Amino acid sequence: MYQYDVIDKEFTDDRVAEFREQVGRRIAGEITEDQFKPIRLLNGLYLQLHAYMLRIAIPYGTLTSKKLRKLAWVASTYDQGYGHFTTRTNLQLHWIKLKDAPDILAALGEVGMHSMQTSGNTIRNVTADPYAGATADELDDPRVWAEAIRQWSTLHPEFSFLPRKFKIAVTASAKDRAATRVYDIGLAMRRGRGGELGFEVMVGGGLGRTPYLGATIREFLPTRHLLSYLQAILRVYNRYGRRDNIWKARIKVLVASLGAEAFARQVEAEWEKSEQEQVDLPDIELARIRADFTPKFEALKPRSEAVEKLKASDPAFARFLRHNVHPHKVPGYALVDVSLKTPGQTPGDMTSEQMNVAADLAETYSLDEIRVNYTQNLILPHVKLDDLPAVYAALKAAGLATPNIDLISDIIACPGLDYCALANARAIPVAQHIAERFADPERAEAIGELKIKISGCINACGHHHVGHIGILGVDKKGEEFYQVTLGGSGEEDAALGSMLGPALPADKVTDAVEQMVEVYLRERRDGERFLDTFRRTGVAPFKEAVYADAH
């Protein structure tokens, strides 16, 4: 993966030194909290319910074993020995002390990591398809482009004070594993008529208080013009985005109010008049970046006798293969999903010990790479088929082999009111309770793909709008209540969920999920997922089942 060069290293070191001095001045009382808060936020440091929270950037969700071990070390040295992977593929540490933050950032800097632009009204950490560079269905490795965007956008002077935060996701597959439709800018690689590669450019997606799916403003942008076109979009947003009202400041509101066509015209006009060649990446620089995303694969047999043998004798391994192991673009290799969703555990949480296990596995068996998926799971992207039994055994011993990827217990949950200063209700215990109810792997498998996403407030970090079942915690006269939506999707069939009915008290949520699952099992036709059945039947039978008692 991409390695920081000398300039990058000096820059991050300077940045840490600057922050260390700023923290010192804050503690000494030389600057006020009002002056300091934007500074600490620009370094990813929030003050939450119990302590400071540090959000560490994991660009396009890609880690090496060295980086993951450093995260494990930071979590056990400065935190309580665990971290929380987020839907933005970052890692959050929830028990940080302000006085330790500069030392932590210095330690992260040693392995080319930082917390820049994980907060504030800037271009945030760029995300990408977590299967990048490993899946057969991609046109290119989208991380090459994500890295180009990262370099261009990091501390970009023109875009450091945008009207509001700004998030970009990149995919190069028809299957959208990066939720590009719900990003400020979603980039999906397409092949043009002449064989040239380009991006479909989607703008104005987003969740939160006013959810929108992104609108395509350009069907095909040649890849070489990516940065100049992004600059044009950002310039239009910077000029016209609402700075007077935080609830209307995101680009999605601008695109919705202007209309996608009018917005696109503005962007095209801005792009035409800009000096594109000064911004677009020279081929030589692109080649330099690309060289860091070309792992050395071996020529292997496409079938492993060791795997076939164990599959035949161990049903649990066979189930793991069905749900957590996916085809790789290179024969003889596989992608392995590492579940952070053991029923009863906090979704996305990982202990330092588990991080070290995953790092060891990545180093030994996955060409030293590990990925973070926005679904709050990890991925070992390049595992040889012959090594799957050993990887499975090690993951199982560490509690990381739950065979539930994309099943009902693979729930996204934000930290919610257990940690977050913005939350209205808890999300984690709701997820734990549902996952425990459906802990039986045979039952979960019989139900099939079902994506539950839970947020503890309207900011929607838990992506509830795009859950097949979405659950939103609300404060109803001081009590925790939960609004349920159905039929959302964050993938290539993206859709925002429809409201089920009145909000439910906390102790009714799991029962409601079970009732809806029963409706689905009753109504489903051959091969239908929960989402397909819902789209065919509409909300009525689900609503009837959940609110039957109320009538």
Place this chain on the structure above:
Amino acid sequence: MKALTGNMLQDGEAVFWSHGRWVARFRDAELFDDAGKAEAAEGAAKSQQTVVVDPYLIDVIESEGLWAPLSFRERVRCLGPTNHPQHGKQADGGDDIDALRHAIGAARSTGRVNLIKRK
């Protein structure tokens, strides 16, 4: 009845005002039944900019003969995260922690993780 709370500048810990100093446990918090005295304490706390961040007053109710913050959010701050009972102030246990867990203020929940008792 009110109490005064904030987070310590250096480590972010939730703390409570008690006669001019900050204490970690809610049971040791000074309670105000006089709005004027509460606001005076808040004013004094706001001047301690190198000690505490963003101090504010919270409503307090009775629970099992002890006191507890009215809002669920504030009770979580007094206890720690409900998904990790070994973390935060709740880890030490005690009658005051139990009283906080059992409190049923306006922010009444339904007791699924035993944070709040169902009635």
